[in-house]
Amino acid sequence: MRGIGPIYKREINSYFTSPVAYVIITAFLFIAGFIFYNLLSYFALQCIQSVRYAQLYRMVPPPMNVNSWVVTPFLQNLAFIFLIVIPLLTMRLFAEEKRQGTMEMLLTAPISSWEIILGKFFAATTVFLVMLALTFIYQIMLIIHGEPDIPPVLSGYLGIFLFGLTFIALGMFISSLTKNQIVAAFVSIVLFLFLWIINWSSIFTTKTAVQDTLSYLSITEHLREFIKGVVDTKSLIFFLSLTFLGLFLTDKSLQIWRWKG
Amino acid sequence: MVEAVSLVKRFGEVTAVDNLSFRVEKNEVLGFLGPNGAGKTTTMRMLTGYFTPTSGEVYINGISMVENPREAKRFIGYLPEHPTLYPDMRVEEYLRFVAELHGVKRMKERLDYVREVCSLSPVWSRLISQISKGFCQRVGLAMAIVHNPSVIILDEPTIGLDPEQIIETRNLIKTLGKEHSVILSTHILSEANMTCDRVMIINKGRLVGEGTPERLSENLRKKRNISLVVGSEVAKTLFSGIPVEIQKQEKLDDKFRLELSFPAEEDLCPELVRRITEAGISLYQMQEKKPTLEEIFLSLVKEAL
Incomplete structure:
Protein backbone atom coordinates (compact mmCIF):
# COMPACT_ATOMS: atom_id res chain seq x y z
CA MET A 1 0.00 0.00 0.00
CA ARG A 2 3.11 2.20 -0.30
CA GLY A 3 1.83 3.66 -3.56
CA ILE A 4 -1.33 5.27 -2.16
CA GLY A 5 0.57 8.13 -0.48
CA PRO A 6 2.45 9.44 -3.53
CA ILE A 7 -0.59 9.06 -5.79
CA TYR A 8 -2.79 10.86 -3.28
CA LYS A 9 -0.29 13.66 -2.87
CA ARG A 10 0.08 14.13 -6.60
CA GLU A 11 -3.66 14.26 -7.16
CA ILE A 12 -4.18 16.78 -4.38
CA ASN A 13 -1.38 18.94 -5.80
CA SER A 14 -2.89 18.68 -9.21
CA TYR A 15 -6.29 19.83 -7.88
CA PHE A 16 -4.84 22.73 -5.96
CA THR A 17 -1.98 23.94 -8.16
CA SER A 18 -4.36 24.27 -11.09
CA PRO A 19 -7.44 26.46 -10.85
CA VAL A 20 -9.67 23.36 -10.94
CA ALA A 21 -10.32 22.98 -7.23
CA TYR A 22 -10.63 26.73 -6.59
CA VAL A 23 -13.09 27.30 -9.40
CA ILE A 24 -15.22 24.33 -8.42
CA ILE A 25 -15.19 25.13 -4.69
CA THR A 26 -15.96 28.82 -5.26
CA ALA A 27 -18.82 28.13 -7.65
CA PHE A 28 -20.16 25.48 -5.32
CA LEU A 29 -20.04 27.75 -2.26
CA PHE A 30 -21.72 30.54 -4.20
CA ILE A 31 -24.68 28.34 -5.11
CA ALA A 32 -24.85 26.63 -1.71
CA GLY A 33 -24.67 30.00 0.06
CA PHE A 34 -27.37 31.44 -2.17
CA ILE A 35 -29.68 28.52 -1.41
CA PHE A 36 -29.00 28.72 2.31
CA TYR A 37 -29.57 32.50 2.36
CA ASN A 38 -32.91 32.17 0.59
CA LEU A 39 -34.12 29.30 2.73
CA LEU A 40 -33.16 31.16 5.88
CA SER A 41 -34.74 34.44 4.73
CA TYR A 42 -37.91 32.65 3.75
CA PHE A 43 -37.97 30.93 7.12
CA ALA A 44 -37.50 34.28 8.91
CA LEU A 45 -40.30 35.79 6.86
CA GLN A 46 -42.60 32.91 7.70
CA CYS A 47 -41.78 33.28 11.39
CA ILE A 48 -42.65 36.98 11.36
CA GLN A 49 -45.85 36.33 9.42
CA SER A 50 -47.02 33.54 11.69
CA VAL A 51 -46.47 35.76 14.74
CA ARG A 52 -48.49 38.55 13.06
CA TYR A 53 -51.34 36.21 12.17
CA ALA A 54 -51.34 34.86 15.69
CA GLN A 55 -51.55 38.38 17.10
CA LEU A 56 -54.31 39.27 14.61
CA TYR A 57 -56.44 36.28 15.57
CA ARG A 58 -55.34 36.31 19.20
CA MET A 59 -53.87 32.79 19.00
CA VAL A 60 -50.70 31.19 20.25
CA PRO A 61 -48.21 31.28 17.31
CA PRO A 62 -47.69 27.80 15.77
CA PRO A 63 -44.27 26.25 16.42
CA MET A 64 -41.82 26.89 13.56
CA ASN A 65 -39.22 24.19 13.06
CA VAL A 66 -35.85 25.30 11.67
CA ASN A 67 -34.99 21.72 10.77
CA SER A 68 -37.89 21.20 8.45
CA TRP A 69 -37.80 24.74 7.02
CA VAL A 70 -34.07 25.17 6.54
CA VAL A 71 -31.88 22.15 7.29
CA THR A 72 -33.83 19.48 5.41
CA PRO A 73 -34.40 21.43 2.16
CA PHE A 74 -30.85 22.75 2.31
CA LEU A 75 -29.35 19.27 2.56
CA GLN A 76 -31.58 17.98 -0.22
CA ASN A 77 -30.51 20.83 -2.49
CA LEU A 78 -26.90 20.31 -1.47
CA ALA A 79 -27.07 16.69 -2.58
CA PHE A 80 -28.39 17.76 -5.94
CA ILE A 81 -25.57 20.27 -6.42
CA PHE A 82 -23.06 17.55 -5.60
CA LEU A 83 -24.70 15.42 -8.26
CA ILE A 84 -23.40 17.95 -10.79
CA VAL A 85 -20.18 18.97 -9.01
CA ILE A 86 -18.78 15.50 -8.28
CA PRO A 87 -18.52 14.52 -11.98
CA LEU A 88 -16.40 17.64 -12.42
CA LEU A 89 -14.06 16.35 -9.72
CA THR A 90 -13.87 12.80 -11.01
CA MET A 91 -13.86 13.36 -14.77
CA ARG A 92 -10.13 13.90 -15.01
CA LEU A 93 -8.99 11.14 -12.65
CA PHE A 94 -8.29 8.51 -15.30
CA ALA A 95 -9.41 10.13 -18.57
CA GLU A 96 -6.61 12.67 -18.28
CA GLU A 97 -3.99 10.00 -17.54
CA LYS A 98 -5.11 8.11 -20.62
CA ARG A 99 -5.09 11.18 -22.83
CA GLN A 100 -1.66 12.32 -21.63
CA GLY A 101 -0.27 8.81 -21.78
CA THR A 102 0.90 9.01 -18.16
CA MET A 103 -1.14 5.89 -17.54
CA GLU A 104 1.81 3.97 -18.98
CA MET A 105 4.07 5.28 -16.23
CA LEU A 106 1.53 4.49 -13.49
CA LEU A 107 0.79 1.00 -14.73
CA THR A 108 4.46 0.09 -15.08
CA ALA A 109 5.33 1.33 -11.59
CA PRO A 110 5.71 -1.37 -8.92
CA ILE A 111 2.33 -0.65 -7.35
CA SER A 112 -0.97 -2.45 -7.74
CA SER A 113 -3.88 -0.90 -9.57
CA TRP A 114 -5.73 -0.75 -6.24
CA GLU A 115 -3.10 1.62 -4.88
CA ILE A 116 -3.63 3.92 -7.87
CA ILE A 117 -7.40 3.70 -7.51
CA LEU A 118 -7.48 4.32 -3.77
CA GLY A 119 -4.96 7.18 -3.98
CA LYS A 120 -7.12 8.93 -6.53
CA PHE A 121 -10.34 8.09 -4.70
CA PHE A 122 -9.06 9.55 -1.43
CA ALA A 123 -7.85 12.69 -3.19
CA ALA A 124 -11.23 13.38 -4.82
CA THR A 125 -12.90 12.57 -1.49
CA THR A 126 -10.68 15.12 0.24
CA VAL A 127 -11.76 17.92 -2.11
CA PHE A 128 -15.37 16.83 -1.66
CA LEU A 129 -14.95 16.87 2.13
CA VAL A 130 -13.49 20.38 1.99
CA MET A 131 -16.61 21.56 0.19
CA LEU A 132 -18.94 19.71 2.53
CA ALA A 133 -17.10 20.99 5.61
CA LEU A 134 -17.31 24.59 4.39
CA THR A 135 -21.11 24.34 4.22
CA PHE A 136 -21.13 23.16 7.81
CA ILE A 137 -20.34 26.77 8.76
CA TYR A 138 -23.96 27.53 7.88
CA GLN A 139 -25.16 24.91 10.36
CA ILE A 140 -22.91 26.34 13.04
CA MET A 141 -24.53 29.73 12.42
CA LEU A 142 -27.94 28.09 12.85
CA ILE A 143 -26.82 26.42 16.06
CA ILE A 144 -25.48 29.72 17.44
CA HIS A 145 -28.52 31.81 16.50
CA GLY A 146 -31.28 29.25 16.59
CA GLU A 147 -32.22 25.95 18.13
CA PRO A 148 -32.04 23.29 15.43
CA ASP A 149 -32.35 19.66 16.39
CA ILE A 150 -28.70 18.66 16.09
CA PRO A 151 -28.80 14.84 15.50
CA PRO A 152 -30.70 15.12 12.15
CA VAL A 153 -28.16 17.73 11.03
CA LEU A 154 -25.32 15.33 11.77
CA SER A 155 -27.02 12.29 10.24
CA GLY A 156 -27.92 14.38 7.21
CA TYR A 157 -24.28 15.30 6.76
CA LEU A 158 -23.30 11.66 7.18
CA GLY A 159 -25.83 10.78 4.47
CA ILE A 160 -24.43 13.35 2.07
CA PHE A 161 -20.91 12.16 2.80
CA LEU A 162 -21.84 8.57 1.93
CA PHE A 163 -23.75 9.79 -1.12
CA GLY A 164 -20.59 11.65 -2.20
CA LEU A 165 -18.37 8.58 -1.74
CA THR A 166 -20.73 6.59 -3.94
CA PHE A 167 -20.72 9.15 -6.72
CA ILE A 168 -16.96 9.65 -6.55
CA ALA A 169 -16.39 5.90 -6.95
CA LEU A 170 -18.88 5.61 -9.82
CA GLY A 171 -17.62 8.81 -11.46
CA MET A 172 -14.06 7.52 -11.26
CA PHE A 173 -15.13 4.28 -12.94
CA ILE A 174 -16.72 6.23 -15.79
CA SER A 175 -13.58 8.33 -16.10
CA SER A 176 -11.58 5.12 -16.49
CA LEU A 177 -13.61 4.16 -19.54
CA THR A 178 -12.68 7.08 -21.77
CA LYS A 179 -9.87 9.41 -22.78
CA ASN A 180 -12.22 12.35 -22.95
CA GLN A 181 -12.97 14.29 -19.77
CA ILE A 182 -16.11 15.91 -21.16
CA VAL A 183 -17.55 12.54 -22.07
CA ALA A 184 -16.69 11.24 -18.60
CA ALA A 185 -18.41 14.20 -16.90
CA PHE A 186 -21.48 14.05 -19.09
CA VAL A 187 -22.00 10.30 -18.77
CA SER A 188 -21.52 10.56 -15.00
CA ILE A 189 -24.13 13.32 -14.69
CA VAL A 190 -26.60 11.32 -16.75
CA LEU A 191 -26.03 8.18 -14.66
CA PHE A 192 -26.38 10.11 -11.39
CA LEU A 193 -29.53 11.83 -12.56
CA PHE A 194 -30.95 8.47 -13.52
CA LEU A 195 -30.15 7.05 -10.08
CA TRP A 196 -31.76 10.15 -8.60
CA ILE A 197 -35.08 9.64 -10.40
CA ILE A 198 -35.07 5.88 -10.83
CA ASN A 199 -38.05 5.32 -8.50
CA TRP A 200 -40.33 7.70 -10.40
CA SER A 201 -41.57 4.89 -12.61
CA SER A 202 -42.57 2.83 -9.57
CA ILE A 203 -46.00 4.48 -9.68
CA PHE A 204 -46.70 2.79 -13.02
CA THR A 205 -46.48 -0.69 -11.62
CA THR A 206 -48.56 -2.50 -9.08
CA LYS A 207 -46.07 -5.28 -8.52
CA THR A 208 -44.66 -4.61 -5.09
CA ALA A 209 -41.46 -6.49 -5.90
CA VAL A 210 -40.67 -4.05 -8.71
CA GLN A 211 -41.66 -1.08 -6.56
CA ASP A 212 -39.45 -2.26 -3.74
CA THR A 213 -36.51 -2.84 -6.03
CA LEU A 214 -36.82 0.58 -7.64
CA SER A 215 -37.13 2.34 -4.33
CA TYR A 216 -34.19 0.38 -2.94
CA LEU A 217 -32.11 1.50 -5.91
CA SER A 218 -33.18 5.09 -5.49
CA ILE A 219 -30.42 7.26 -4.08
CA THR A 220 -32.98 9.87 -3.02
CA GLU A 221 -34.94 7.53 -0.78
CA HIS A 222 -31.84 6.41 1.10
CA LEU A 223 -30.65 9.96 1.42
CA ARG A 224 -34.03 11.10 2.71
CA GLU A 225 -33.74 8.66 5.60
CA PHE A 226 -30.45 10.15 6.67
CA ILE A 227 -31.72 13.71 6.35
CA LYS A 228 -34.76 12.81 8.45
CA GLY A 229 -32.36 11.70 11.14
CA VAL A 230 -32.61 7.96 10.63
CA VAL A 231 -29.33 6.08 10.25
CA ASP A 232 -30.52 2.84 8.73
CA THR A 233 -28.00 0.03 8.20
CA LYS A 234 -29.84 -0.86 4.98
CA SER A 235 -29.04 2.57 3.57
CA LEU A 236 -25.51 2.46 4.97
CA ILE A 237 -24.91 -0.85 3.21
CA PHE A 238 -26.50 0.51 0.04
CA PHE A 239 -24.09 3.43 -0.20
CA LEU A 240 -21.01 1.50 0.85
CA SER A 241 -21.67 -1.38 -1.51
CA LEU A 242 -22.24 0.97 -4.45
CA THR A 243 -18.97 2.70 -3.55
CA PHE A 244 -17.17 -0.61 -3.51
CA LEU A 245 -18.81 -1.57 -6.81
CA GLY A 246 -17.45 1.64 -8.37
CA LEU A 247 -13.92 0.93 -7.14
CA PHE A 248 -14.12 -2.71 -8.19
CA LEU A 249 -15.30 -1.82 -11.70
CA THR A 250 -12.48 0.73 -12.00
CA ASP A 251 -10.00 -2.03 -11.22
CA LYS A 252 -11.58 -4.26 -13.88
CA SER A 253 -11.50 -1.38 -16.34
CA LEU A 254 -7.74 -0.96 -15.78
CA GLN A 255 -7.22 -4.68 -16.35
CA ILE A 256 -9.12 -4.47 -19.63
CA TRP A 257 -6.90 -1.52 -20.58
CA ARG A 258 -3.87 -3.78 -20.08
CA TRP A 259 -5.38 -6.30 -22.46
CA LYS A 260 -6.68 -4.04 -25.15
CA GLY A 261 -4.28 -1.12 -24.95
CA MET B 1 18.33 -10.47 -16.47
CA VAL B 2 15.28 -10.53 -18.71
CA GLU B 3 13.76 -13.60 -20.25
CA ALA B 4 10.85 -13.64 -22.66
CA VAL B 5 9.29 -16.97 -23.58
CA SER B 6 7.11 -17.23 -26.70
CA LEU B 7 5.50 -13.85 -26.28
CA VAL B 8 2.32 -13.31 -28.27
CA LYS B 9 0.12 -10.24 -28.30
CA ARG B 10 -3.04 -10.00 -30.35
CA PHE B 11 -5.30 -6.99 -30.63
CA GLY B 12 -8.50 -8.49 -31.99
CA GLU B 13 -7.60 -9.93 -35.38
CA VAL B 14 -4.22 -8.26 -35.54
CA THR B 15 -1.19 -10.10 -34.23
CA ALA B 16 1.24 -7.43 -33.10
CA VAL B 17 3.85 -9.76 -31.62
CA ASP B 18 4.14 -13.31 -32.81
CA ASN B 19 6.03 -15.83 -30.71
CA LEU B 20 9.10 -13.86 -29.66
CA SER B 21 11.60 -15.45 -27.30
CA PHE B 22 14.83 -13.93 -26.12
CA ARG B 23 17.13 -13.44 -23.16
CA VAL B 24 19.07 -10.42 -22.05
CA GLU B 25 21.93 -10.99 -19.64
CA LYS B 26 23.27 -8.61 -17.07
CA ASN B 27 25.73 -6.08 -18.53
CA GLU B 28 24.30 -6.44 -21.98
CA VAL B 29 22.71 -3.91 -24.29
CA LEU B 30 20.12 -5.46 -26.60
CA GLY B 31 18.69 -3.47 -29.46
CA PHE B 32 15.30 -4.03 -31.03
CA LEU B 33 15.49 -2.95 -34.60
CA GLY B 34 12.59 -2.77 -36.96
CA PRO B 35 10.49 -0.53 -39.12
CA ASN B 36 7.67 1.44 -37.57
CA GLY B 37 4.82 -0.82 -36.53
CA ALA B 38 7.05 -3.89 -36.26
CA GLY B 39 5.94 -4.66 -32.71
CA LYS B 40 8.88 -3.18 -30.83
CA THR B 41 6.79 -0.98 -28.57
CA THR B 42 4.22 -3.71 -27.91
CA THR B 43 7.01 -6.09 -26.93
CA MET B 44 8.47 -3.53 -24.55
CA ARG B 45 5.07 -2.85 -23.06
CA MET B 46 4.72 -6.55 -22.29
CA LEU B 47 8.19 -6.64 -20.74
CA THR B 48 7.29 -3.74 -18.47
CA GLY B 49 3.93 -5.18 -17.47
CA TYR B 50 1.89 -2.44 -19.11
CA PHE B 51 0.27 -4.94 -21.48
CA THR B 52 -0.72 -8.43 -20.44
CA PRO B 53 0.60 -10.85 -23.08
CA THR B 54 -2.01 -12.90 -24.95
CA SER B 55 0.25 -15.85 -24.25
CA GLY B 56 3.84 -16.40 -23.21
CA GLU B 57 5.84 -15.40 -20.17
CA VAL B 58 8.16 -12.63 -19.09
CA TYR B 59 10.67 -13.17 -16.30
CA ILE B 60 12.56 -10.28 -14.77
CA ASN B 61 15.44 -11.56 -12.64
CA GLY B 62 13.56 -14.84 -12.52
CA ILE B 63 10.28 -13.31 -11.29
CA SER B 64 7.24 -13.79 -13.49
CA MET B 65 5.71 -10.53 -14.69
CA VAL B 66 2.36 -12.20 -15.26
CA GLU B 67 2.11 -13.84 -11.85
CA ASN B 68 3.92 -11.37 -9.65
CA PRO B 69 3.89 -8.03 -11.45
CA ARG B 70 4.38 -5.91 -8.35
CA GLU B 71 7.67 -7.62 -7.49
CA ALA B 72 8.91 -7.90 -11.06
CA LYS B 73 8.30 -4.22 -11.86
CA ARG B 74 10.58 -3.16 -9.03
CA PHE B 75 13.60 -4.14 -11.13
CA ILE B 76 12.55 -2.23 -14.22
CA GLY B 77 13.21 1.31 -15.33
CA TYR B 78 11.18 2.29 -18.35
CA LEU B 79 11.28 5.15 -20.80
CA PRO B 80 8.05 4.96 -22.83
CA GLU B 81 7.92 5.80 -26.51
CA HIS B 82 6.63 9.30 -25.95
CA PRO B 83 7.73 10.13 -22.43
CA THR B 84 4.41 11.59 -21.48
CA LEU B 85 4.85 13.50 -18.29
CA TYR B 86 2.47 15.51 -16.14
CA PRO B 87 2.53 19.02 -17.61
CA ASP B 88 1.43 20.57 -14.32
CA MET B 89 4.37 19.21 -12.32
CA ARG B 90 7.87 20.55 -11.92
CA VAL B 91 10.78 18.38 -13.08
CA GLU B 92 12.08 17.75 -9.57
CA GLU B 93 8.60 17.12 -8.22
CA TYR B 94 7.89 14.63 -10.99
CA LEU B 95 11.10 12.66 -10.51
CA ARG B 96 10.52 12.62 -6.77
CA PHE B 97 7.02 11.26 -7.41
CA VAL B 98 8.37 8.47 -9.62
CA ALA B 99 11.05 7.67 -7.05
CA GLU B 100 8.43 7.51 -4.30
CA LEU B 101 6.33 5.10 -6.35
CA HIS B 102 9.41 2.92 -6.58
CA GLY B 103 10.06 3.24 -2.87
CA VAL B 104 13.50 4.80 -3.30
CA LYS B 105 15.30 5.05 0.04
CA ARG B 106 18.15 7.50 -0.47
CA MET B 107 16.01 10.03 -2.25
CA LYS B 108 18.31 13.05 -2.29
CA GLU B 109 21.29 11.06 -3.50
CA ARG B 110 19.37 9.51 -6.38
CA LEU B 111 17.77 12.79 -7.43
CA ASP B 112 21.17 14.49 -7.44
CA TYR B 113 22.54 11.62 -9.49
CA VAL B 114 19.94 11.80 -12.27
CA ARG B 115 20.10 15.58 -12.27
CA GLU B 116 23.81 15.30 -12.95
CA VAL B 117 23.78 12.37 -15.39
CA CYS B 118 20.87 13.62 -17.48
CA SER B 119 22.06 17.25 -17.29
CA LEU B 120 18.76 18.47 -15.93
CA SER B 121 20.07 21.35 -13.81
CA PRO B 122 18.83 24.11 -16.17
CA VAL B 123 15.22 22.92 -15.93
CA TRP B 124 15.25 21.33 -12.48
CA SER B 125 12.53 23.53 -11.00
CA ARG B 126 10.69 24.41 -14.19
CA LEU B 127 7.20 23.23 -15.07
CA ILE B 128 7.24 20.27 -17.44
CA SER B 129 4.77 22.04 -19.75
CA GLN B 130 7.40 24.72 -20.29
CA ILE B 131 10.46 22.67 -21.17
CA SER B 132 11.58 21.61 -24.64
CA LYS B 133 11.06 18.20 -26.21
CA GLY B 134 14.72 17.34 -25.75
CA PHE B 135 14.51 18.02 -22.03
CA CYS B 136 11.28 16.02 -21.78
CA GLN B 137 13.13 13.11 -23.32
CA ARG B 138 15.89 13.49 -20.74
CA VAL B 139 13.41 13.72 -17.88
CA GLY B 140 11.99 10.47 -19.25
CA LEU B 141 15.44 8.95 -19.17
CA ALA B 142 15.97 10.22 -15.63
CA MET B 143 12.66 8.65 -14.65
CA ALA B 144 13.87 5.32 -16.03
CA ILE B 145 17.05 5.27 -13.94
CA VAL B 146 16.14 7.24 -10.80
CA HIS B 147 15.51 4.08 -8.75
CA ASN B 148 18.67 2.38 -9.99
CA PRO B 149 16.87 -0.54 -11.64
CA SER B 150 18.75 -3.62 -12.79
CA VAL B 151 16.82 -3.72 -16.07
CA ILE B 152 16.46 -0.58 -18.16
CA ILE B 153 14.02 -0.54 -21.05
CA LEU B 154 14.20 2.42 -23.39
CA ASP B 155 11.76 2.92 -26.23
CA GLU B 156 13.46 5.09 -28.87
CA PRO B 157 15.63 6.93 -26.37
CA THR B 158 17.22 9.43 -28.75
CA ILE B 159 14.14 10.64 -30.56
CA GLY B 160 13.67 14.40 -30.41
CA LEU B 161 17.21 15.11 -29.26
CA ASP B 162 19.73 17.30 -31.03
CA PRO B 163 22.95 15.72 -32.34
CA GLU B 164 25.00 16.64 -29.28
CA GLN B 165 22.39 15.25 -26.90
CA ILE B 166 22.15 12.10 -29.02
CA ILE B 167 25.86 11.46 -28.52
CA GLU B 168 25.57 12.15 -24.77
CA THR B 169 22.61 9.81 -24.48
CA ARG B 170 24.34 7.05 -26.40
CA ASN B 171 27.36 7.34 -24.14
CA LEU B 172 25.08 7.22 -21.12
CA ILE B 173 23.42 4.07 -22.46
CA LYS B 174 26.80 2.45 -22.99
CA THR B 175 27.81 3.33 -19.43
CA LEU B 176 24.56 1.96 -18.06
CA GLY B 177 25.06 -1.21 -20.10
CA LYS B 178 28.15 -2.00 -18.06
CA GLU B 179 26.18 -2.62 -14.89
CA HIS B 180 22.60 -3.15 -16.00
CA SER B 181 20.64 -5.09 -18.59
CA VAL B 182 19.53 -2.57 -21.17
CA ILE B 183 16.96 -3.10 -23.89
CA LEU B 184 16.44 -0.32 -26.36
CA SER B 185 14.43 0.01 -29.48
CA THR B 186 15.24 2.11 -32.46
CA HIS B 187 14.61 2.33 -36.13
CA ILE B 188 17.89 4.15 -36.63
CA LEU B 189 20.33 1.46 -37.64
CA SER B 190 23.54 3.30 -36.99
CA GLU B 191 22.37 3.82 -33.44
CA ALA B 192 21.93 0.10 -32.89
CA ASN B 193 25.34 -0.40 -34.44
CA MET B 194 26.96 2.05 -32.05
CA THR B 195 25.27 1.26 -28.76
CA CYS B 196 24.19 -2.37 -28.79
CA ASP B 197 26.07 -5.55 -27.98
CA ARG B 198 23.43 -7.54 -29.72
CA VAL B 199 20.67 -6.68 -32.15
CA MET B 200 17.33 -8.34 -32.80
CA ILE B 201 15.67 -7.39 -36.04
CA ILE B 202 11.90 -7.54 -35.77
CA ASN B 203 9.42 -7.24 -38.56
CA LYS B 204 5.67 -7.77 -38.34
CA GLY B 205 6.02 -9.06 -34.81
CA ARG B 206 8.52 -11.75 -35.72
CA LEU B 207 12.21 -12.15 -35.22
CA VAL B 208 13.91 -12.00 -38.62
CA GLY B 209 17.55 -11.72 -37.59
CA GLU B 210 19.67 -11.77 -34.47
CA GLY B 211 23.28 -11.35 -33.52
CA THR B 212 26.00 -8.83 -32.86
CA PRO B 213 26.03 -6.04 -35.42
CA GLU B 214 29.29 -7.51 -36.83
CA ARG B 215 27.98 -11.06 -36.98
CA LEU B 216 24.86 -9.92 -38.74
CA SER B 217 26.90 -8.30 -41.45
CA GLU B 218 29.19 -11.34 -41.75
CA ASN B 219 26.27 -13.66 -42.26
CA LEU B 220 24.82 -11.52 -44.90
CA ARG B 221 27.92 -11.11 -46.93
Missing part, protein backbone atom coordinates in the same frame (compact mmCIF):
# COMPACT_ATOMS: atom_id res chain seq x y z
CA LYS B 222 27.24 -13.44 -49.80
CA LYS B 223 29.37 -11.21 -51.96
CA ARG B 224 32.45 -9.23 -51.07
CA ASN B 225 32.98 -5.81 -52.52
CA ILE B 226 36.49 -4.49 -52.98
CA SER B 227 37.38 -1.02 -54.04
CA LEU B 228 40.80 -0.38 -55.65
CA VAL B 229 42.71 2.63 -56.86
CA VAL B 230 45.12 1.72 -59.63
CA GLY B 231 47.50 3.52 -61.96
CA SER B 232 46.02 2.62 -65.32
CA GLU B 233 42.90 1.15 -66.83
CA VAL B 234 42.29 -2.54 -66.22
CA ALA B 235 41.00 -4.84 -68.93
CA LYS B 236 38.28 -7.39 -68.17
CA THR B 237 40.55 -10.16 -69.43
CA LEU B 238 42.89 -9.59 -66.51
CA PHE B 239 40.54 -11.54 -64.26
CA SER B 240 39.70 -14.37 -66.66
CA GLY B 241 39.36 -17.70 -64.93
CA ILE B 242 38.35 -16.31 -61.54
CA PRO B 243 34.77 -15.30 -60.64
CA VAL B 244 35.47 -11.59 -60.28
CA GLU B 245 33.13 -9.02 -61.70
CA ILE B 246 34.03 -5.44 -62.46
CA GLN B 247 31.17 -3.39 -61.09
CA LYS B 248 32.46 0.03 -61.96
CA GLN B 249 35.54 1.67 -63.36
CA GLU B 250 36.00 5.40 -63.28
CA LYS B 251 38.80 7.78 -63.99
CA LEU B 252 40.10 9.90 -61.17
CA ASP B 253 42.60 12.68 -61.98
CA ASP B 254 45.52 10.51 -63.03
CA LYS B 255 44.38 7.21 -61.56
CA PHE B 256 41.48 4.84 -61.87
CA ARG B 257 38.98 3.68 -59.28
CA LEU B 258 37.86 0.12 -59.69
CA GLU B 259 35.03 -1.63 -57.91
CA LEU B 260 35.08 -5.41 -57.91
CA SER B 261 32.92 -8.06 -56.39
CA PHE B 262 33.35 -11.78 -55.94
CA PRO B 263 31.56 -14.54 -53.97
CA ALA B 264 32.45 -14.68 -50.31
CA GLU B 265 33.27 -18.42 -50.17
CA GLU B 266 36.83 -18.07 -51.42
CA ASP B 267 39.18 -15.28 -50.50
CA LEU B 268 40.41 -13.98 -53.86
CA CYS B 269 42.25 -10.94 -52.54
CA PRO B 270 45.85 -12.29 -52.85
CA GLU B 271 45.06 -13.53 -56.35
CA LEU B 272 43.73 -10.10 -57.33
CA VAL B 273 46.83 -8.34 -56.08
CA ARG B 274 49.11 -10.82 -57.82
CA ARG B 275 47.38 -10.40 -61.19
CA ILE B 276 47.30 -6.62 -61.00
CA THR B 277 50.96 -6.24 -60.08
CA GLU B 278 52.08 -8.86 -62.62
CA ALA B 279 50.32 -6.85 -65.32
CA GLY B 280 52.55 -3.95 -64.36
CA ILE B 281 49.72 -1.84 -62.96
CA SER B 282 50.56 0.07 -59.82
CA LEU B 283 48.17 -0.43 -56.90
CA TYR B 284 47.56 2.57 -54.65
CA GLN B 285 44.64 1.55 -52.50
CA MET B 286 42.67 -1.53 -51.69
CA GLN B 287 39.67 -1.44 -49.45
CA GLU B 288 36.86 -3.74 -48.58
CA LYS B 289 33.37 -2.22 -48.50
CA LYS B 290 31.38 -3.78 -45.69
CA PRO B 291 27.62 -3.72 -46.03
CA THR B 292 26.03 -1.30 -43.62
CA LEU B 293 23.41 -2.38 -41.17
CA GLU B 294 20.96 -0.54 -43.41
CA GLU B 295 21.61 -2.93 -46.25
CA ILE B 296 21.36 -5.98 -44.01
CA PHE B 297 18.22 -4.67 -42.45
CA LEU B 298 16.57 -4.02 -45.77
CA SER B 299 17.49 -7.40 -47.15
CA LEU B 300 16.22 -9.16 -44.03
CA VAL B 301 12.98 -7.26 -44.02
CA LYS B 302 12.50 -7.99 -47.70
CA GLU B 303 13.21 -11.67 -47.17
CA ALA B 304 10.58 -11.80 -44.46
CA LEU B 305 8.02 -10.43 -46.87
